[in-house]
Amino acid sequence: MKWTRTALGVALLLALVSQMTAHSSDDLVYGYECRSGFCQKVELSEENYAKAISLPVCRLFCGSSIGTLWPKPTGTVRLDTLMRQVDISFIDFNVNGTVRQQKLWRSVENRFMDMLDAQIPDRKILARGGYRMSVNINTPEEPTPARLTLETDESYILDIETDASGHVLANITATNFFGARHGLETLAQLIVYDDIRREVQVTANATITDAPVYKWRGLLLDTSRNYYSVKSIKRTLEGMAMVKLNTFHWHITDSHSFPLEVKKRPELHKLGAYSQRQVYSRRDVAEVVEYGRVRGIRVMPEFDAPAHVGEGWQHKNMTACFNAQPWKSFCVEPPCGQLDPTVNEMYDVLEDIYGTMFDQFNPDVFHMGGDEVSTSCWNSSQPIQKWMKKQGWGLETADFMRLWGHFQTEALGRVDKVANGTHTPIILWTSGLTEEPFIDEYLNPERYIIQIWTTGVDPKVKKILKRGYKIIVSNYDALYLDCGGAGWVTDGNNWCSPYIGWQKVYDNSLKSIAGDYEHHVLGAEGAIWSEQIDEHTLDNRFWPRASALAERLWSNPAEGWRQAESRLLLHRQRLVDNGLGAEAMQPQWCLQNEHECPIDACSRGGGRLGLIVLLLLTPLSA
């Protein structure tokens, strides 16, 4: 390699001008230059053709020390402005010490290559040549299969350099699979397509050390109110992987439908699914769990009980108030339905449901639901009243709380039974049971994690925290992503209206919710409750807002949404390129004209007009 940068520049300019002529009809009109820390759109001309660059390339290094990375890393970030063309036919992966996990890594590699492909609008016009690239993964050998737990260290170090022979070496070091695949995700964001040169380019030199602030970074999807195809769930997992979210909380069942195949109790899905085409078979579940694992995501099932049951439980005489009318008197939305805690055989059914879930999901944490129990529902049942009287109990609220406590104790016993005696941490929603005095009576803080769905400023949160419970935050005023639609049993808007913008999701500080107890916060989840959402609107409800949540949880940035806006615009495009129908945040004009849309945009052409010229190194022969 004896050519100098100047000589290369001339050769490159000539090559580009001839290319420009060759493709005049669908040629590019605009490129970008980095000026005063912003990527400015410029009309391409023979004069600027060699130095103008594409938007994704420009944004990688211009004006921000973290480029276009989303979520932003929490450790060192050193990104060179030098880009190198990569020959995507010569990318190889080397994984140390994971011989036994070959299949897992092969899936990860395939996905990585798919992500690169997704950026290239037309492979036929891709310029030839470029550097070879080796991706080297350094992790100690792990037990099979890799399993994410609350103890997993998800940190990684990514180092990109060029060796003497001109190869690009991307080295990822992590203590396990999960950290390593996060590193790969970051690497993917440093590889971009330059539509001016029609090349795939990579940041030539970089060092990034990174680790998440919160360990629980999740999305909840309710597949009972409306059904979602496996394909659409996979799209969600794909979007999650792209922003290092690590928990897919699957609220599989509810009163409305029971779409899960439980091997020993096929009548549950036969009677409970909307149709036999709307069932998650054992094969479907296995597919989703594995698809998540490849993407560093735990797929955690919830079986919500004792309320939120109904369809599927017909003919068993194990429920109360199923589809009672007028529903307003017995539950929060139609159809009503609660398990009858007094029927012993009911716990056998629970055990089979839990058994399927533990068998198929192998959860490190299990969700037992526990929200919105209605006293009036249970009180409407003669057999329940009779049973309670037999125990010498009254029929007051405290008595029904005792009944609930009884249910929870029995149900937990069945969980422990199917978990072979391991005491899996249990999550419950905030409810009457998580309030004084019942919380102390029925819920052991060593065992239970509480998922908060009240508002972030509700004093109940601190009461739970000071008792020593770990919490997961899903405050509805910032993280219920189904808010803001029409009413569905009334006119007007739905109960938690208005729509929650990504800005609010981004600025939702767990620290200010937890105060002094921040160390008890495992993390947070954004939730889609599906009364008015199904797979046709799934993508745009989650994205890009779930990306905003992801950065809050991974990076917990000191800055607010304004500092993240232009980077998120670019990330939203990345989601779209990868097949996710993310909602548009702004006119495309704002993506193409950085910093011109904010309400406080100031006039351009101010003091700092320094022009950064990108040096592009391309080998003369491939």
Add this chain to the structure above:
Amino acid sequence: MKWTRTALGVALLLALVSQMTAHSSDDLVYGYECRSGFCQKVELSEENYAKAISLPVCRLFCGSSIGTLWPKPTGTVRLDTLMRQVDISFIDFNVNGTVRQQKLWRSVENRFMDMLDAQIPDRKILARGGYRMSVNINTPEEPTPARLTLETDESYILDIETDASGHVLANITATNFFGARHGLETLAQLIVYDDIRREVQVTANATITDAPVYKWRGLLLDTSRNYYSVKSIKRTLEGMAMVKLNTFHWHITDSHSFPLEVKKRPELHKLGAYSQRQVYSRRDVAEVVEYGRVRGIRVMPEFDAPAHVGEGWQHKNMTACFNAQPWKSFCVEPPCGQLDPTVNEMYDVLEDIYGTMFDQFNPDVFHMGGDEVSTSCWNSSQPIQKWMKKQGWGLETADFMRLWGHFQTEALGRVDKVANGTHTPIILWTSGLTEEPFIDEYLNPERYIIQIWTTGVDPKVKKILKRGYKIIVSNYDALYLDCGGAGWVTDGNNWCSPYIGWQKVYDNSLKSIAGDYEHHVLGAEGAIWSEQIDEHTLDNRFWPRASALAERLWSNPAEGWRQAESRLLLHRQRLVDNGLGAEAMQPQWCLQNEHECPIDACSRGGGRLGLIVLLLLTPLSA
């Protein structure tokens, strides 16, 4: 045909039971029975298998005189409860007097068959046999090509009967193509798939006379703030055709981008499109216009001016304040930009744009935009100030209104020039120009139609009406379908938040907006302004809300949304079956359990327990 209904019943039952056994694994669990005017879900059993029916079949006749028709017809509706199996391989079309329009009718027929197909989940398991069906279209011969105008009579009569040979005859009578194809749309809604018998069935006897209340029934799509693929625009036209909406108002350009190919001015889209892949070529436009025509839809272009221009006009020196900053001082959203009315050559460019639009769209009504002109924008231009002074004008608001009036007069002259002297009706948005005293000075009520986008109760509306202008209603508080998202230049929510539910769209009475001047109301349009919407969210923003609008405009029902709810739920499913990603209104449970979800749902099993049994006639041999 000598068999009796009873004998048939027995044969049918036997046939069905054997079929049930044959498909036991993915067999149906539930069917429906019509009880007390509601379709009630029942578990299928050998006892009820012969009389249980599928939901779409049940809903066609149970409890409502208009079945599942959407929008509801305005004339006579007589629907028999008798259904007949149709052999979809033997459906033939006979179109009288339209020899010269064969291609148009062939497209219509293909689409009709596609709609039937969309209902069948799996053609492989479709039961054999059924009746032949003939669709007979009776319309007088028409000039080619069929063209929708404000004078077009869209009424039709649909008559379904069976002739002596057992054929189902669907006769549609109309005075032109547009009425006839509406009749076909209604017919398509009377043909449903019965998943119990795996048959396509048609209402055996029906008479429907129908005509729209309002002649302008439209949707507006802004393709400038964000770009929409032709494919996604076609989906919109498809949804419109299904509910007899007849006007696609294409707001093609704006300040943000100029995605239209103007033959004589290719620089407009070269410089103005977001990319050269995001351009509507002449071929694209022709395709969209024809796709609309086949579906009974006029595709009306808008060229919004003198404000709302910018990208594409570079290097011409014909605009003022393009992308001026801070934008708040010069326009309502970035990027700012207005035409400079003082540059004579600018009108030549306009003429070329208008020329392309008249050539390609052949509009019977043309939209010249005219909203949100900013005085401060024009006032920021030295050349404009100079020109105005030269005319002896001041620089006060009234002077700029005069400038605007000058623009409108000149621009209209160019429209008339390209329209070969025909005085095409012109639509303008409500604006400063449509207020006193300017409206009387610059806008002739014989020539201009005013599109209202202020609120429905704004007194300005009546002031316009009493002057004799015809109006089109797009009151933003009910018909701006982009309201309710996040802010896009601020946090919080966008300017016209909250989200407008379908109920509000449905109940938006043009009569109460227009009062005594109802006869001046041509109709209404629902609008999508695309700052935060692109093709990924297009379907769910329009649907099912645009269907609610369609019924308001076609039928103008005396009843409110509650009476329409369960029918719209079913229609939303129809949209989804036809490939539109319509938003979910409710849990699927509410579709399957009619009348159990409303907040005033009363307990079932009340007084009227009359059971209507559907008689199903199927020929013994195909």
